[in-house]
Amino acid sequence: MSKVKYYYDSETLSYRKIVPKKGKNFALGVLFFVGIVAMSFVLALVYLNIPNVETPKEKAYKREIENMRFQYELLNKRMEDVVSVLENVEDRDNNIYRVYFEANPISEEQRRSGFGGINRYKNLEGYENSEIITETTKNLDRLSKRLVIQSKSLDEIATLAKNKEALLASIPAIQPVKNDDLKRMASGFGIRMHPILKYRKMHNGMDFSATTNTEVFATGNATVKKARRSSGFGNLIVLDHGFGYETYYAHLEDIKVKPGQKVKRGEIIGHVGNTGLSTAPHLHYEVHKNGKVVNPINFYHGDLTAEEYDIMLNQSALENQSLD
Structure with missing residues (x-):
């Protein structure tokens, strides 16, 4: 009141x-x-x-921003570790894998190039922490691009490896007849006196003397291209090894394969004979690369030591008379 x-x-x-x-x-x-x-x-x-006075909500926001900055810095550090590992892979890719498989190395400019054109990071600008967010995004984009390039390179290397494996299995690499003592090499590649025509002409292969019915082997994995009688070569087999290689086996006694048949290196395809323009039982053997005859002496690395190769090289260089 x-x-x-x-x-x-x-x-x-x-x-x-x-x-x-x-x-x-x-x-x-x-x-x-x-x-x-x-x-x-x-x-x-x-x-x-008043300086240094913050509301509880401001303090919470500040803690959240500091935590975000820490996480971005941690992410950048982890990306640096990944880049270090990637650089090691890129170095081995250029200097080992691509060299071995005869592929051109990938340039540093191509691996580390950025992204051209418009500013793709414009939407990240205008904020208090735009700089670290933008830089992290750029690093992640660059890393992603390098990983894509390296992934494609490894896919290419895998393909080359498969082709290399097929090439190594297909390329002519052994002698077409057993020739352990190297005494069966009768005539080499080059200008020789023809035994029937009696004039010097190019001898496109190597002659291996052997008794009739001596086994003749495919010198690499191949598909039979020809297996028939020829006027000059007598019984003839032509193998297509792929990769531009073909081998000829002439003057055979018989033929054990058919056109289109797949054969493996070392598989018996026929026997030594004396058919066609031949003066004695022997095998005339040729190697063709991209349609041109090449010296078969370069294709015996699969079963000759360095010393044996020197012996055969000296024998093949003798300008003796060929057997066909």
């Missing part, structure tokens, strides 16, 4: 009751409210501008 206040009236010499005016009370109330609002605003401005 509010107190009743009085005042002394000097005219009537008596105390009168003080009656408060309604309008004045209202004005005082409004003034008091405005004062509180103004004071709150001033205090808020002072609080927000």
